[in-house]
Amino acid sequence: VSEMEELYREVILDHYKNPRGHGELEEPDAAAEGQNPLCGDEVSIFVAFGGDGETIEDVRFRGRGCAISQASTSMLMEMVKGRTAADVAEMNRDELLEEVGIPLTPIRLKCALLGLGVLKVALHRAKGTPLPEGWDGLDELELT
Amino acid sequence: MAVTTERRLDAERIRADFRIFGERSHGKPLAYLDSAASSQKPRQVLEAMTRFYETSYANVHRGVYELAARATDGLETAREKVRAFVNAPAAREIIFVRNATEALNLIAYSWGLNRLGPGDVVLVTELEHHSNYVPWQYVAGRTEADFRMLPLDDQGELRLDLLDETVAGAGHVKVVATGYVSNSLGTVNPVERLSEWAHERGAIMVCDAAQAAPHRRIDVQSLGVDFLAVSGHKMLGPSGIGFLWGRAALLQEMEPFLLGGHMIRKVGYEATTWGDLPAKFEAGTSPMAEAVGLGAAIDYLEEVGFEAIERHERELVTYALERLAEIPGVTTFGPPPERRAGIVLFDVEGVHPHDVAQILDTEQGVAIRAGHHCCQPLMQKLGLPATNRASFYVYTLPEEIDRLAAGLRKVREVFG
Numbered sequence A: 001v002s003e004m005e006e007l008y009r010e011v012i013l014d015h016y017k018n019p020r021g022h023g024e025l026e027e028p029d030a031a032a033e034g035q036n037p038l039c040g041d042e043v044s045i046f047v048a049f050g051g052d053g054e055t056i057e058d059v060r061f062r063g064r065g066c067a068i069s070q071a072s073t074s075m076l077m078e079m080v081k082g083r084t085a086a087d088v089a090e091m092n093r094d095e096l097l098e099e100v101g102i103p104l105t106p107i108r109l110k111c112a113l114l115g116l117g118v119l120k121v122a123l124h125r126a127k128g129t130p131l132p133e134g135w136d137g138l139d140e141l142e143l144t
Numbered sequence B: 001m002a003v004t005t006e007r008r009l010d011a012e013r014i015r016a017d018f019r020i021f022g023e024r025s026h027g028k029p030l031a032y033l034d035s036a037a038s039s040q041k042p043r044q045v046l047e048a049m050t051r052f053y054e055t056s057y058a059n060v061h062r063g064v065y066e067l068a069a070r071a072t073d074g075l076e077t078a079r080e081k082v083r084a085f086v087n088a089p090a091a092r093e094i095i096f097v098r099n100a101t102e103a104l105n106l107i108a109y110s111w112g113l114n115r116l117g118p119g120d121v122v123l124v125t126e127l128e129h130h131s132n133y134v135p136w137q138y139v140a141g142r143t144e145a146d147f148r149m150l151p152l153d154d155q156g157e158l159r160l161d162l163l164d165e166t167v168a169g170a171g172h173v174k175v176v177a178t179g180y181v182s183n184s185l186g187t188v189n190p191v192e193r194l195s196e197w198a199h200e201r202g203a204i205m206v207c208d209a210a211q212a213a214p215h216r217r218i219d220v221q222s223l224g225v226d227f228l229a230v231s232g233h234k235m236l237g238p239s240g241i242g243f244l245w246g247r248a249a250l251l252q253e254m255e256p257f258l259l260g261g262h263m264i265r266k267v268g269y270e271a272t273t274w275g276d277l278p279a280k281f282e283a284g285t286s287p288m289a290e291a292v293g294l295g296a297a298i299d300y301l302e303e304v305g306f307e308a309i310e311r312h313e314r315e316l317v318t319y320a321l322e323r324l325a326e327i328p329g330v331t332t333f334g335p336p337p338e339r340r341a342g343i344v345l346f347d348v349e350g351v352h353p354h355d356v357a358q359i360l361d362t363e364q365g366v367a368i369r370a371g372h373h374c375c376q377p378l379m380q381k382l383g384l385p386a387t388n389r390a391s392f393y394v395y396t397l398p399e400e401i402d403r404l405a406a407g408l409r410k411v412r413e414v415f416g
Helices: A003-007 A010-017 A067-080 A085-089 A093-100 A106-127 B011-015 B043-055 B066-086 B100-115 B134-143 B160-167 B191-200 B248-253 B288-304 B306-325 B353-364 B376-382 B398-415
Strands: A030-036 A041-049 A056-064 B094-097 B120-125 B146-150 B172-179 B204-208 B227-231 B242-246 B264-267 B272-274 B330-333 B343-348 B369-371 B387-391
Touching: A003 B353, A010 A067, A010 B398, A030 A106, A041 A067, A041 A106, A056 A067, A056 A106, A067 A093, A067 A106, A067 B353, A085 A106, A093 A106, A106 B353, B043 B066, B043 B288, B066 B094, B066 B242, B066 B288, B094 B100, B100 B134, B100 B172, B100 B204, B100 B227, B100 B242, B120 B134, B120 B160, B134 B146, B146 B160, B160 B191, B172 B191, B191 B204, B242 B248, B288 B306, B306 B330, B306 B343, B306 B398, B343 B353, B343 B398, B353 B369, B353 B387, B353 B398
Parallel strands: B120 B146, B120 B172, B172 B204, B204 B227
Antiparallel strands: A030 A041, A041 A056, B094 B242, B227 B242, B264 B272, B330 B343, B343 B387, B369 B387
């Protein structure tokens, strides 16, 4: 397997071309957007909670950017549906990176983690769940 | 019978001076198509710097011993080479700075901050690199001057026909700032005509020549500009050195930019007076070895010859545009080859530039730039958040453009 094939695995390309949970929710219970100004990746995430007000019943995203950022956000949508806000707020980035499953340089790592960061900001705003250190007071996630 | 033949450059022979081309990237020979971001360095430049450090290094200007005199001679010889390089009237008009960005900030702060005010207009272009855009936008904001932008046509050339309209009713035009060659589209701008227009209105003409200096002969007198900014690192020189040329009369009137050692005449408790040009704008210890390296880069470029460089780049751009046109889904931007430097900006439909650049690198060892190229106003105009840029220089071979094309076919296949 070449380096290129390792990076652009079939599953990454599939999520990029056919993103899961793509779209918006009209009246989301939680929402946030963010970008990676370096390469212009953009992601907005919309969350609807279930009857208990804690469980993520529906989650959608809209965005544009490189295959890594869009595919990893698409994968994230599948991973967090049905989990509670508190659970997702504590979700370790390695859990997502394992799912993404490709070797990433520091620059591409930011692409892969954009969606997770935006989701954590959305949950923090709606539920007051903790944010990673140094993220307090963010108006908008900007991975710089 | 008089026969004139245009000199050609021998890129293969030139490459022998650049050890970096012995490097491999992802196991493939390096195809460096990112010279518009920064050029590679020939051994002549590196050796000149090493020789300076090994035989002539001391702090310049103030030392009374022989070594200090040799160091000063190294710095001042470089200044004279720069003077001749841009055909400036006097060497004291050459100010060594870190890069073109610092040179442009120097003008914006020292000239702009003290001379602009409400009712004044600063005009830049839609093609500007952020380095000749953000300082003017900032200083205009600080002084409450009006900040205006001259638009481009669809080919990426300045709409000179809209000059009057762009500033109509805005007040007194005090500064016109333009790049000579665009770092993203490669457009060669009609600086002479802009200078004339600026001077008719009593404005100063500021030219960012960072992307021009590597590719074309520059003559500040025929361009008619008042200030010119250049970076060394894009023209085979080391990083950390660039220069500002300015008319002596303007530089003399201006407030200093950085304050400290060497730029003074007399320091007292009550007041300090400034030194003569160029010292007034060269506070602190100069980038001495870097200046020597820049001088060696100028020697190298003069030896190759700018006619030959322009011709080589025009041929490469023509070839690249042909090869890229053969690939479905690839769109190129910019003016025709005869009016652009060795730069090709392009988009691959449905594929983000970072993915394009990544695949070119891993599959072909081809290094291109992906992003906004420090030209967000231009990217907005093109309606793209980011684009791909391949750029060529004296050491670029047509085979490297073939590898670019092969890599782009692979990109299409992967994302098809």
